[in-house]
Amino acid sequence: MRITTCTNLFFVLITLCLVFLDVGIATDIVTSSEFIKDPENITSRGGNFTLGFFSPENSTNRYVGIWWQPLFTVIWVANRNQPLRDSSGSVTISDEGNLVVLNGQGQVIWSSNVSKLGSDSTCKLLDSGNLVLQESKSGNNLWQSFEHPSHVFLPGMKLASNKREGAKINLISWRNPLNPSLGSFSFSVERLSLPEVFIWNETRPYWRTGPWNGKVFTGVPTMRSFYLSGIRVEDDGQGNVDLSYAYVDEAGFSINILNSQGNYQELKWDGEKREWLVTWNSHQLKCDVYGTCGPFASCNSQKSPTCSCLRGFEPRNKEEWNRQIWTSGCVRRIPLLQCERANNLNTSADNIADGFLKLQMVKVPDFADGSALTLKPDTCRSQCLENCSCIAYSYDAEIGCMSWTGNLIDIQQFSNGGLDLYIRVAHTELDKERHMRMIITVTVTIGTAVVVVCAYIMWRKISKHHARKRNSKGSHQFNGGGTPAESTSKNAIVELSQVKLQELSIFNFGKLVTATNNFHPSNILGQGGFGPVYKGQLQDGQEIAVKRLSRASGQGLEEFMNEVVVISKLQHRNLVRLLGCCIEGEEKMLIYEFMPNKSLDAYIFDPSKNELLVWKKRFNIIEGVARGLLYLHRDSRLKIIHRDLKASNILLDGELNPKISDFGMAKIFGGTDDQVNTRRIVGTYGYMSPEYAMLGLFSEKSDVFSYGVLLLEIASGRRNSSFCDNENPLTLLGFAWMQWKENNISPLMDPRVYDPDLYKYIFRCIHIGLLCVQESASDRPTMAAVISMLNSEIVDLPPPRKPAFILTQDMLGSMSFKKGNSLYSLNPVTISEIQGR
Incomplete structure (x- = not known):
């Protein structure tokens, strides 16, 4: 009996020893007494990262590295160029206090190599993926893997270039996907004259970002998305620069990898x-x-051939150039003689000044010389002209002037983003440029006139044909043959001929009748102030939306022409695309791309569809509408105020991406106008800003107000007009303001998409919405600021002031009248109009 008891006690002791041994191995530290022996490992306290031994696929070599735990992803390797040949290696703290990797014979094959260390040190794996060597007593860091990265850039890590000490912290690629030894490519931040990030192939540049302007790298058009990852560049102005980034929780964990092919990739964990x-x-x-x-x-990757000489330049080797061998580049066609002649006392340089040709939306060349920040672009031009070595300049509001004196290398043409580059050319090149513009202008004018004349002749023939056809059938559905109708159509054609339409087609009326099944009621998509909108399908299968002017509509030729003129000049992913128009007799129609999900109000205000718009989709709509408005206000060739922004004028494509529509009320700003006064007030009450509704003053801030109302509607799932009852006289703006003052914004949030984890994001959007609907226009942010707020680029938002129109909806409704005997709009939700007495 005693033997059995002793035996059981022995097994219990053995089991406890094994448990304690396992716990010891599972720690997150390495000391001289607690070392790692292959195949053991340690894991960071949060379980995200592991330090241990691994072998690449199809290899028996052993490496010491750190990998991300949820999916085996190596992020750091110690002995990259000195692999272990067997599984007898170990990781420990040496007698001198360094972290070392030993082979089976006890030889050091890798060391942290810190001098002047005490023997009392420990190594700890942090949950950030950083491996740090620390003094045991003080806890001071003596060495860390983040300062000796491999090929992965982690959140919280800093890449650096120290000009004073000649030191760099950079990434170096693997030799190939299965060999972690040092590869050919490196990734580093540089401070030449301005901070830039480079990928190097050995010592040759392989890729670069373009200059940093304090917010973005100007040569990366998609840089806005990097704000979600919190990229930062710290520049002391003395040639020392740091690059780091952090990720936000809702964006998910992300890493950046320089692969063995020299491609730098951003990866996000799904x-x-x-x-x-x-x-x-x-x-x-x-x-x-x-x-x-x-x-x-x-x-330009969108063109063929890809490369083209800058204006004023020609291929250095035309034979190679024709064979698409472009490395030799181009040379100046006509030498710059301004400085040479100006220095000649016998020659006047007054009439031979050089000039500049503008290249828009490009990655500016390498080796830019930055100058002091200036708010005047003209200063850059005069400085470059005065310097005979200057051959190009550019301007950025955050950087100031940039100039170039050497070869212009690595210019890339973008479809959006980038900067404008001004290239210095001889005055004779400017004459050629003006001559070419004249030729193009004359050609386009003649071509437009020919097209308009042909269209008019065809319209006359088709109109007469349809008139005979309708008369023979006794049809009274359309009026196509009367003299007043012909006169109206003629005027419209004349006005269309004065508009430089870009890829805008004139649709045949008969084809639209066929496409919409004779405008059958079953094809009606919706009804607006302009008239009904029909779904149609052309003979080639393309689906279209046809907006047909109603005879009972308060709108007419003016609004029709306004929409054609405005939207034909706009191209943006968040604006609906106008395909063409049709004018025959009294018929006026606009043909748009078809939006399968109709308008936004059909989702957020419909209980059966509301839940389909989860918060992620709603935020995408909020941001998309903001970007569309910013394009209208600042980035398009025309400065445009929409004046009728609301949920029913936001269309949704197949993926629920938003597109702003209905530009019949839009106004184009001329010159440097910031505010315009109008006697004809049009729009939708509830969305109209107070200065516009009361005084007829409209500006960018009028659209900002409408956007704020729309944002609050999206966040709450309620119409601004849904509060108009005797028990609750507040508008949506008033209700939002009341909840804000009581510091209880939850009742405003749409319960069908509300989630406690999303509270801070919905709260931030409501905060931004209240900033947009402030009573004073000067208090409202611009759309550029709104986008920065949405993307958390502006972290601390100012407190909002009292919104406009917070008391009663009935008071707003009482204002909906027209002068004289005019009737109320047939669709008061869509369009109301008042006239000053």
Whole structure:
């Protein structure tokens, strides 16, 4: 009996020893006494990262590295160039206090190599992925893996370039996907004259970001998305610069990897699919490779051939250029003689001044010289002209002037973003440019006139044909043959001929009748102030939306022409695309791209569809509408105020992406106007700003007010007009303001999408909405500021002031009248109009 008891006690002791041994191995530290022996490992306290031994696929070599735990992803390697040949290695603290990797014979094959250490040190794996060597007593860091990265850039890590000490912290790629030894490519931040990030192939540039302007890298058009990852550049102005980034929780965990092919990729972790998603690549296009086209040439991946000489330049080697060998680049066609002649006392330089040709939306060349910040772009031009070595300049509001004196290398043409580059050319080149513009203008004018005349002749023939056809059938559905109708149509055609339409088609009336099944009521998509909108399908299968002017509509030729003129000049992903128009007799129609999900109000105000718009989709709509408005206000060729922004004028495509529509009330600002007064007030009450509704003053801030109302409607799922009852006389704005003052914003949030985890994001959007609907226009932010607020670029938001129209909806409704015997609008939700007495 005693033997059995002793035996059981012995097994219990053995089990406890094994448990304690296992716990010891599972710690997150390494000391001289607690070392790691292959295949053991340690894990960070939160379980995110592991330090241990691994072998790449199809290899027996052993490496010491750190990998991300949810999916084996190596982020750091110690002995990159000295692999262990067997599984007898270990990781420990040496007698001198360094972290070392030993082989089976006890030889050091890798060391942290810190001098002047005490023997009392420990190494700890943090949950950020950083491996730190610390003094045991003080806890001071003696060495850390974040300062000696491998090929992965982690949140919280800093890449640096120290000009004074000649030191760098950079990434170095693997030799190949299965070999972590040092590869050919490196990724570093540089401070030449301005901070930039480079990928190097050995010692040659392979890719670059363009200059940092304090907010973005100007040569990366998609840089706005990087704000979600919190990228930061710290520049002391003395040649020392740091690059870091942090991720926000809602964006998910992200890492950046420099792969063995020299491609820098942003990866985000998809927890549901348990895989990495590539969200950005440095080398997506051929033009992303540094200097593809050689000096004085521009690269455009959307064109063929890809490379073209800058204006005023020609290929250095035409034979090679024709064979699409572009490395030799281009040379100046006509030498710059201004300075040479100005220095000649016998020659006047008054009439031979050089000039500049403008290249829009480009990645500016390498080796820019920055100057002191100036708010006047003209200063850059005069400075460059006065310097005979200056051959190009550019201007950025955050950087100031940039100039170039050497070869212009690595210019890339973008479809959006980038900067404008001004290239110095001889005065004779400017004459050629003006001559070419004249030729183009004359050609376009003649071509437009021919097209309009042909269209008019065809319209006359088709109109007469339809008139005979309708008369023979006794049809009275359409009026196409009367003299007043012909006169109206003629006037419209004349006005259309004065508009420089871009890819705008004139649709045949008969084809639209066929496409819409003779405008059958079953094809009606909706009804607006202009008239009904029909779904149609052309013979080639393309689906379209046809907006047909109603005879009972308060709108007419003016609004029709306004929409054609405005929207034909606009191209943006968040604006609905106008395909063409049709004018025959009294018929006036606008043809748009078809939006399968109709308008936003059909979702957020419909209980059966409301839940389909989860918060992520709603935020995408909020941000998309903001970007569309910013394009109208600042980024398009015309400065446009929409004046009728509301939920029913936001259309949704197949993926519920928003597109602003209905530009019949839009106004184009001329010159440098910031505010315009009008006697004809049009729009929708509830969305109209107070200064516009009361005084007829409209500006960018009028659209900002409408946007704020729309934002609050999206966040709450309620119409601004849904509060108009005797028990609750407040508008949505008034209710939002009341809840804000009581510091209880939850009742305003749509309960069908509300989630406690989303509270701070919905709260922030409501905060932004209240800033947009402040009573004073000067207090409201611009759309550029709104986008920065939405993307958390502006972290601390100011407190909002009292909104306008917070008391009663009935008071607003009483204002909906017209002068004289005019009737109320047939669709008061869509359009109301007042006239000053």
